[in-house]
Amino acid sequence: MKLALVGDIGGTNARFALWRDEKLESVRVLATADFAGPEQAIGHYLAGLGLAVGSLGAVCLAVAGPVSGEHFRFTNNHWRLSRSVFCRTLKVDELLLINDFSAMALGMTRLREHEKLQICPGVADPDSPAVVIGPGTGLGVGTLLPLGEGRWKALPGEGGHVDLPLGNLREATLWQQLHDQLGHVSAENVLSGNGLLQLYRAVCAVDGHAPRLASPAEVSAAALAGDPLAEDVLDLFCGWLGRVAGNNVLTLGGRGGVYIVGGVVPRFAAFFQKSSFARNFASKGCMSGYFEGIPVWLVTAEYPGLEGAGVALQQTAR
Structure with a gap:
């Protein structure tokens, strides 16, 4: 065979x-x-x-x-x-x-409890879509739909290339800096490995710092070591991921929960748990209450x- x-x-x-x-x-x-x-x-x-x-x-x-x-x-x-x-x-x-990311979404059906960390508490609605999103080389976004009887459908899409959302004046100022360099600014331009470095350089330009870090790994390492500038950049990264994930939940009715996947975020899991992700995830004006009880997990499966x-x-x- x-x-x-x-x-x-x-x-x-x-x-x-x-x-x-x-x-x-x-x-x-x-x-x-x-x-x-x-x-x-x-x-x-x-x-x-x-x-x-x-x-x-x-x-x-x-x-x-x-x-x-x-x-x-x-x-x-x-x-x-x-x-x-x-x-x-x-x-x-x-x-x-x-x-x-259709495969990544289907992979969520095989997770074991020790392969995910809870970021936002809640109970997933088993009949609702779940959002799967993850920064890596790019930004992937997928949707997992339960079909019943142990079957699932994963919806493919290119959600990483949506416009980068703005939630405050600080983000708008950084967006302008990114737009001056890139033209169109997609979510992936910030929420990816190279995007983290791009964001660091934008913060340096806006705040008047000479950039001294040369790779995404250096930025995250400096943040975890307590460097204030790098901490600010990494928190902006996490907060922007929260905005994009929250937008997907509203668009899809994603009360089945959110899975954060990819190779980037697990490298700073403890920082992520305390970051502005959760606040920005549910910061949706009159719809902020919609997010009560929607769980978010950081996936650590290999x-x-x-x-x-x-x-x-x-x-x-x-």
Whole structure:
């Protein structure tokens, strides 16, 4: 019997695993920069396990960007994919492509209690949509809909590219600085790894500081070490994430809760819990009361996108 493979491919890393008996096996993380395309990366993955091309029956790849048609161009790396060429090259019977945040949303159905931290208390409405949002290489946004009988639907979208919302004069001043540099200012321009550095430089420009930090990691590390400027930047980042997440809850009726995912926020989880996220999340004027009882969790699971790709394969098989 042929094997099933799942993949979660972002801008920087591609994660692969075998999917057997509804569980992940042999997870490997490869740098996308090291391979010409997904076929080469998966071939390398299989070779590392002593498996030949042709061992795979079904493959589900979670990919960043809108999915449709024969061809797919990855949003944040140089890879491209043709469905027919992929299946022919790897001798695969079935290829399922899904949006990466659709996979991330489906992955929330497999979380264990120790894989999430509560940011805002509440009880999720099991019949309502849940919002899944996460800064990483970009900003991903997904929606999880319960269908009953243990089935779920994940709605794909490009919510990371909505306009950056403004809630006070300070944010408006920073937005103007960002607009002068970028033109259109999307949520992703601030709420991503590179966005954190972009925000730091904007704060320095507005407040008259010479920028001395050169990477997102340096900004977050300085904030955690007590540097006042970096703390201000990181809190602005968290607060803006709260505004965007809250907007999604209002748009979707997301009383099923909010899951904060991605590789950025878990690096400063304790700071995030005390940040302006929760205040800005529910700061919606006459609709602020709507947010009472809506839970928010920070997801710390290692491979939720891979888990969600496995759930997608299962549901397709059914």
